[in-house]
Amino acid sequence: MTSERVAYVNGEIVPESQALISIHDRGFLQGYSVFDTTRTFKHKIFKLDEHLNRFYNSLKYARLDPGMDISQMAQITMQVLETNLPLIGDDDDYWVTQRVSRGISGPEGDKPTIIVESVPLPFAxxxxxxxxxxxxxxxxxxxxxxxxxxxxxxxxxxxxxxxxxxxxxxxxxxxxxxxxxxxxxxxxxxxxxxxxxxxxxxxxxxxxxxxxxxxxxxxxxxxxxxxxxxxxxxxxxxxxxxxxxxxxxxxxxxxxxxxxxxxxxxxxxxxxxxxxxxxxxxxxxxxxxxxxxxxxxxxx
Missing domain, CATH: 3.20.10.10 (D-amino Acid Aminotransferase, subunit A, domain 2)
Structure with a gap:
């Protein structure tokens, strides 16, 4: 079992220490990105469908196309969460977040940056x-x-x-x-x-x-x-x-x-x-x- 949480970044699930984005990413350069966050209760994710529906409405408003549908985003979200759950105690829970930025602009158009992560809730x-x-x-x-x-x-x-x-x-x-x-x-x-x-x-x-x-x-x-x-x-x-x-x-x-x-x-x-x-x-x-x-x- 890994001792480090993982995150999904642009098609790969990697240790958080290797979760990197470009210095040219427009989420960083322009602050142009969309996100949504839910949490777990007793390690079970809460209202993921509702959060992802809102997330995709935000993406539509911001004219960002993640290149995947809601069901694919949900599958990735659950994969990240399930990988990270063994790293917290029975009484702990996670924030679970999806992020999409405009990414890097290239000759073929925008290539969005997609991140899915989980962070322990700050109960204390x-x-x-x-x-x-x-x-x-x-x-x-x-x-x-x-x-x-x-x-x-x-x-x-x-x-x-x-x-x-x-x-x-x-x-x-x-x-x-x-x-x-x-x-x-x-x-x-x-x-x-x-x-x-x-x-x-x-x-x-x-x-x-x-x-x-x-x-x-x-x-x-x-x-x-x-x-x-x-x-x-x-x-x-x-x-x-x-x-x-x-x-x-x-x-x-x-x-x-x-x-x-x-x-x-x-x-x-x-x-x-x-x-x-x-x-x-x-x-x-x-x-x-x-x-x-x-x-x-x-x-x-």
């Missing part, structure tokens, strides 16, 4: 957010508007989000950025969707202005199954400050409670998660067959 580093709740900080950096680049495509260029993250970390090293759109409404953070709970209803920004997160969609489906009202609408700072509860969704967190927004405690509760967030988190844990919060807290 992020456990604090389940213990104390996530302190959300709203940066001055605004989210790139859909008139410029659609947030519904998962584009690798994270410069906008990284600048926001720099600003937030300068204020609070543990802070999690949630950006405003150009109209002053909360939209999303790095790899995460934002929700509030008000008068028992779950509210999240409209899909036109955010990435259509798979975890976001899963949470909405679970809320509807539980009989919890769900709405997609604009959320401004007043709405956020006066919310009863708040949480973010993401591939790694699934659902993570928010404890404060710009230092202002969320709701009147002394503990997080609140009752609605707890119901949703329990339902999500039931869906994936693992105690999501417990998987993080066990690393403290």
């Amino acid at each position: 580093a992020r456990a604090k957010y389940y213990k104390d709740g996530m302190p959300v900080v709203i940066p001055s950096v605004r989210r790139t508007p859909p008139e410029v680049l659609s947030p519904r495509a998962k584009i690798q260029n994270y410069a906008n989000l990284v600048q926001a993250e720099f600003e937030v970390k300068d204020k609070n090293p543990d802070g999690w950025p949630i950006l405003l759109d150009m109209n002053g409404n909360l939209c999303e953070g790095p790899g995460s969707n934002f929700f509030i709970v008000k008068n028992g209803a779950v509210v999240t920004p409209r899909e036109q202005f955010v990435l259509a997160g798979i975890s976001r969609a899963t949470t909405i489906e679970l809320a509807q199954e539980l009989g919890i009202e769900t709405r997609e609408e604009d959320i401004d700072l007043y709405d956020a400050y006066t919310a009863d509860e708040s949480f973010v969704t993401s591939t790694s967190f699934c659902i993570c409670p928010v404890s404060s927004i710009n230092g202002s405690p969320v709701g009147d509760l002394n503990t997080v998660p609140g009752p609605v967030t707890s119901r949703l988190l329990d339902a999500y844990s039931g869906l994936v067959g693992i105690d999501i919060q417990g998987q993080y807290l066990s690393r403290l």
Whole structure:
């Protein structure tokens, strides 16, 4: 058994130390690439079909042709994952990511670069957010508007989000950025969707202005199954400050409670998660067959 994880790069599965791309790759030169990421639960991949469908929609938007269909991408993804699974413990899990860049331009046209990889989830580093709740900080950096680049495509260029993250970390090293759109409404953070709970209803920004997160969609489906009202609408700072509860969704967190927004405690509760967030988190844990919060807290 190898002691090093492998990755798929342009037709070959190689050790990560040999996973190389050209200095002329336009994913590097221009930041022009598309990706998608899912995760495992108990080493089983979650909603791969949904993630790959979104991935191929992003590729279509970005006019990138990977030269293989979804079924081939799924087969490669599973091959990489299954090769790497023996390298993690029974209580560990992976992020699993597909990436396609424009690659190198040549006389015969573009030759895309294709990468599939898996990376262990950072349970220990992020456990604090389940213990104390996530302190959300709203940066001055605004989210790139859909008139410029659609947030519904998962584009690798994270410069906008990284600048926001720099600003937030300068204020609070543990802070999690949630950006405003150009109209002053909360939209999303790095790899995460934002929700509030008000008068028992779950509210999240409209899909036109955010990435259509798979975890976001899963949470909405679970809320509807539980009989919890769900709405997609604009959320401004007043709405956020006066919310009863708040949480973010993401591939790694699934659902993570928010404890404060710009230092202002969320709701009147002394503990997080609140009752609605707890119901949703329990339902999500039931869906994936693992105690999501417990998987993080066990690393403290």
